[in-house]
Amino acid sequence: MTILDRILREKEKEIALLKEQSFNNSMNESKPAVKAVQSFRNAEHMNVIAEIKRSSPSKGKIAMMVDPVKQAKLYEASGADAISVLTDETFFNGSMDDLQAVQKAVDLPILCKDFFLDEVQIDRAKAAGASIILLIAAAMSAAKLKDLYQYASDQGLEVLCEVHNEREMETAIDIGAAIIGINNRDLKTFKVDLSTTRHLAAMVSDPDTVLISESGMQTCEDASQASKNGAHGILVGETLMRSSDVTALISSLKVPLKEGGFPNAR
Numbered sequence: 001m002t003i004l005d006r007i008l009r010e011k012e013k014e015i016a017l018l019k020e021q022s023f024n025n026s027m028n029e030s031k032p033a034v035k036a037v038q039s040f041r042n043a044e045h046m047n048v049i050a051e052i053k054r055s056s057p058s059k060g061k062i063a064m065m066v067d068p069v070k071q072a073k074l075y076e077a078s079g080a081d082a083i084s085v086l087t088d089e090t091f092f093n094g095s096m097d098d099l100q101a102v103q104k105a106v107d108l109p110i111l112c113k114d115f116f117l118d119e120v121q122i123d124r125a126k127a128a129g130a131s132i133i134l135l136i137a138a139a140m141s142a143a144k145l146k147d148l149y150q151y152a153s154d155q156g157l158e159v160l161c162e163v164h165n166e167r168e169m170e171t172a173i174d175i176g177a178a179i180i181g182i183n184n185r186d187l188k189t190f191k192v193d194l195s196t197t198r199h200l201a202a203m204v205s206d207p208d209t210v211l212i213s214e215s216g217m218q219t220c221e222d223a224s225q226a227s228k229n230g231a232h233g234i235l236v237g238e239t240l241m242r243s244s245d246v247t248a249l250i251s252s253l254k255v256p257l258k259e260g261g262f263p264n265a266r
């Protein structure tokens with residue numbers, strides 16, 4: 001059984017418990033929704049989605065003692081364009097409380113990074129203040145991905161649709177995903193290969209699609225390579241969590257976008 005299988009099995013248990021609760025998902029309505037897709041398209045420099053990540057199955061402990069609110073404020077003050085909060089407890093030591101606290105403390109779009117398999121998880125993420133959710137193509141059928149994408153959109157949430165091979169990319173394109181995340185890490189083997197972004201970005205022909213290169217980003221050379229390969233954003237966890245100078249790191253990652261960014265923006 002792969003780690004992804006183990007995580008998904010755990011999620012099924014979590015979903016059964018969540019179904020016994022109800023979530024007031026109008027709670028978040030008063031805060032003006034910052035549409036990440038629009039701000040990403042307006043950028044001339046690499047969009048940086050900065051992640052709060054205490055630990056992971058592949059790397060073990062990364063920053064167990066992090067104060068998520070402090071870290072998120074530092075990300076925001078350093079020029080991050082969105083914040084990703086890992087909310088899975090069992091495998092990543094995160095929590096929905098982290099996300100809720102972060103959302104209250106910053107004005108940036110907040111990505112709820114979890115393994116979504118059911119609408120009830122989307123309701124909970126929205127109630128906690130998420131503005132974007134992650135849908136991992138490798139975790140479900142194409143039909144399910146489409147249904148959850150639609151459900152999240154109907155709730156006013158944005159979706160980062162994550163792919164890591166050609167078949168998943170075809171599905172993401174097929175459902176018309178506005179923001180596609182190309183994961184350089186294979187969730188089944190943990191192997192990181194930055195050329196995954198080049199390979200899969202080349203399949204996208206819609207000039208309005210926002211492409212995010214995810215995982216394994218360490219240096220401004222990596223960010224430049226991602227830009228050359230067609231990415232408009234990068235999702236960075238471990239390197240930022242371990243950095244002693246987050247501000248300098250984020251500013252070095254904000255490299256110019258290929259051809260100045262989106263042709264029709266601004």
Ligand SMILES: O=P(O)(O)OC[C@@H](O)[C@@H](O)c1c[nH]c2ccccc12
Binds near residue numbers: 136214215216238
């Ligand atoms: O810490 P890294 O290598 O910078 O990676 C961040 C992010 O891409 C990674 O946390 C991630 C991408 N997709 C996921 C799906 C589930 C859990 C985690 C992830």
